[in-house]
Amino acid sequence: MRTEKFNEHYKMYKAGKQWLFAAIASFALVGGVSLAGNNLHVNFLPHTTMMASADDASLSFDGVTFDTPEEALVGRSTDLAPVTGQAATGKQSISYQAKNVYVRRDAKTHQFVANYIAGKTVITLTSVGARDTMSLQTSSDGGKNWTTVKEVQAAEKDGSVDFDVPASIDTNNAMIRVTYISDSSQGDGSDGKEHDYTPENVAIITADAQAAQxxxxxxxxxxxxxxxxxxxxxxxxxxxxxxxxxxxxxxxxxxxxxxxxxxxxxxxxxxxxxxxxxxxxxxxxxxxxxxxxxxxNAYQKAAETLDQQREDAKAVVKSRADQANSDIENNPNMTDAEKTAAKQQVKDAQDALDGNIDNATADNIISVRDESTNNGKITGANNNYNEKLSDRITDAVNKIEQDRKDAYAKVDKDPTLTSDEKSKQEAAIDQAAQDATAKVKADTTAQTVVDDLSNADTNIPAPYKTGTPIPTQRDNANQDFKKIADQTINDINNDSSLTDDEKQQQRQAVAAALTKAQQAINDSNTADDINKVRNNVDYSNAIKNAHQAGAETLDDRKKNAQDAINKARQETEDKIKNDSKLSTKQKNDQKAAAEDAWNTANNAINASGADAQAIKDASDTGVTNIDNAY
Structure with missing residues (x-):
């Protein structure tokens, strides 16, 4: 019986040095028909298209993406996506993946081209469903005859094997295919026959050709x-x-x-x-x-200039300014200084308008010329200085009083000043305010009122001077207490009537008293509070009184020390005497040692002079040595 299976596959042909592909239709005979002397089931299934049409903007091909057209032009070697489920029989098939394939976008056609590189491209075959024997074959005559390059059985079910595309392959005429022999013993419906898979659109070039391209x-x-x-x-x-x-x-x-x-x-x-x-x-x-x-072409030059428009606008502004200056000059209620100031106001406003007109555009030049702020300054300059002299004096007196209150407030709120310092500064402020008020009330012209008020603005707050910063005052007060503490500790250290332990206790008492005094200083937030703590004798006395002379006289200390070594000698001699295990010689030797230790201690006590610690050390050492004689 003969059956026919229609397959669409591709035929390679050369265009210059590039392999191209054309889709053709073919029939594969399957069943009881033998091909090329082998009992094969031929499967022509489409593999990844090696040359794909792409528009100029495309930078992706078969999962390979380039960032720029230039990168796509140069291309790179990459692994193509696996082709799975090929040449299937039962539950068995092969998976095919081409690795280290050179992919680039052709400079002339802008189509992507993928080339196998002889000696570099690797074909990985995976035996799916069994440990099938797989092979790589090549043909140089259009697929009429095939030569096996490598044949390997998979090491395990679903195992993979790498096949190198031979470096010696004829890249001008070469075709490749892969085969496997299915394992019918698996019981999965496989037929146990050899099946092949011919990857379509495979173009093979040499490594040198790749490098040159x-x-x-x-x-x-x-x-x-x-x-x-x-x-x-x-x-x-x-x-x-x-x-x-x-x-x-x-x-x-x-x-x-x-x-x-x-x-x-x-x-x-x-x-x-x-x-x-x-x-x-x-x-x-x-x-x-x-x-x-x-x-x-986006720029089209304006048809008209703004120069004449600007000149006309400036002429209008000048007319307004000239009228305002005439009104100011003829105003009898203004001082010369006020007239000068008013004219300057007019000039500044005119200059501002002229400057704005110079920067105006064609569609806003009129609004710039007539803007209200600067035009208001021109027309209003004459009206800003029509105040009566009596009103000026009243306003000045009120301003002086406000200056006095403001200066007072600064003094009162300043924590760095003491009460005495505040009183002195406030008295000076009062005097400055009184002097300024008297001068203003005696003025007969508007200008002198202005001048005297200006002086008052300077003289009234002048007496206020801030004091030493609170942190600095705290540091100074703490240093005063520290000096008292340092002197007290020095006295303790030099007091020979004290033992070392007594000195240590008194030094600790000094430190505690100093900490308490300094904490009180650090809790103070005003100069008065700091001085109150600094001048409180309870804090300084607490530091000084931490030093007390020794409770015992030197004679009492020596007597107690001698009593201690006497007692130790007696107790040691009694132990020696009552120890039946000692020989008479041993007892005599130990008594002699105890007596020597007693004599040494007694001499040290007598030689200690007026040093309480030396007396204590001599007594403690003597007792230890006497005890050790037994």
């Missing part, structure tokens, strides 16, 4: 990147130039500028995006020419 593509990529950098810099410069032209054209209204700036930005953005997908310098250069022209 990559070198050529890299040169084009480098040139493309350099041109893109230059092109973008030119776009940036052109855009900046056009922006400057638009913004610098004072004849354009704001809306016109905004419209042209928007058009320039759009042209710039379009230009900047126009070359991104290119991978060659020529296309980028063409895009640059068009982009720069489009950016430049």
């Amino acid at each position: 990559q070198k050529t593509d890299q040169a084009q990529a480098d040139a493309s990147l350099a041109q893109k950098k230059t092109t973008q810099a030119n776009f940036d410069a052109e855009y900046a130039k056009v922006q400057g032209e638009i913004n610098g054209d004072t004849g354009l209204t704001t809306s016109q500028k905004n419209a042209q700036l928007t058009a320039a930005k759009t042209a710039y953005d379009n230009a900047s995006a126009s070359y991104k997908t290119f991978d060659n310098a020529a296309d980028t250069q063409n895009a640059e020419t068009t982009g720069k022209q489009n950016i430049d």
